Amino acid sequence: MENKNGSKQRTIANAVEMEGIGLHTGFPSRMRLVPAPPGTGIVFRRSDLKYFAIPALRPYVAKVSYATSLMKQGVLIATVEHVLSAIAALEIDNLYVEVSTMEVPIGDGSARVFVESLESAGILEQDEPRQFLRLLQPVRVASGDKWMEAVPGEGAQFHYSIEFPHPLIRYQEFSFRAEPESYKREIAPARTFGFAEEVQAMRQAGLARGGSLENAVVLSKEGVLNPSLRYPDEFVRHKVLDLIGDLSMLGRPLIASIRAHRAGHALHYSLCSQILKNPECYAVATA
Numbered sequence: 001m002e003n004k005n006g007s008k009q010r011t012i013a014n015a016v017e018m019e020g021i022g023l024h025t026g027f028p029s030r031m032r033l034v035p036a037p038p039g040t041g042i043v044f045r046r047s048d049l050k051y052f053a054i055p056a057l058r059p060y061v062a063k064v065s066y067a068t069s070l071m072k073q074g075v076l077i078a079t080v081e082h083v084l085s086a087i088a089a090l091e092i093d094n095l096y097v098e099v100s101t102m103e104v105p106i107g108d109g110s111a112r113v114f115v116e117s118l119e120s121a122g123i124l125e126q127d128e129p130r131q132f133l134r135l136l137q138p139v140r141v142a143s144g145d146k147w148m149e150a151v152p153g154e155g156a157q158f159h160y161s162i163e164f165p166h167p168l169i170r171y172q173e174f175s176f177r178a179e180p181e182s183y184k185r186e187i188a189p190a191r192t193f194g195f196a197e198e199v200q201a202m203r204q205a206g207l208a209r210g211g212s213l214e215n216a217v218v219l220s221k222e223g224v225l226n227p228s229l230r231y232p233d234e235f236v237r238h239k240v241l242d243l244i245g246d247l248s249m250l251g252r253p254l255i256a257s258i259r260a261h262r263a264g265h266a267l268h269y270s271l272c273s274q275i276l277k278n279p280e281c282y283a284v285a286t287a
């Protein structure tokens, strides 16, 4: 099978497993990535609940503060965005993601461990054409001074900018053209981040209970509590990582040029909804 232009659907060649803890629950979690037939899409399954399945699609997105959770019939799978980002960036169309509890293991807070797992499993081309969602008209969403827009373009391109009144961030921007090798180099290692002064409040709200310097960049007033950053602009790179994972809930790779300013999970999903509820603004296309 030849695949010069990425036109075939892909899954993994072998099942692969990893263990860790959930960032928010702090619970031990085991995750198994399993090959899936063409046309399956990305489907999460709770191995502790008779493999109850929840497709990674916009209608099942339940909660988007701090992390992205999927929910169906009261069953929850939390913090799905980083593994979804790795799956989308490696151009995998069909996969079962089996999780032994209500939260995906956080790894080191980036997508690196998921990329490594997927690559160790091997990528398998399937005998069905890939389908894309090609944007035909501009779509824009905003909330106060936060905004996102998608315009028709070739391939998938991202431009993200953030502003935080912190000496290590201030204003950061990053441009990225989706491509597996550059994702592995420039985006996958970027870790999630939070502010030390918010940790106490988050824990009281039942969040970040598994959080530590092993799986997040923690900002103090003047710097970071971790030994070092992986890139000076690791923060905005992680926003691109999150965006790629969140957009994958469209169900097909989006062909568009996307700009985001001070956005986050909630606005990422507003954009997905805005696209999906306006069928005239996109077309489903093969390569």
Ligand SMILES: [Zn+2]
Binding pocket: 081, 082, 192, 238, 242
């Ligand atoms: Zn994230």
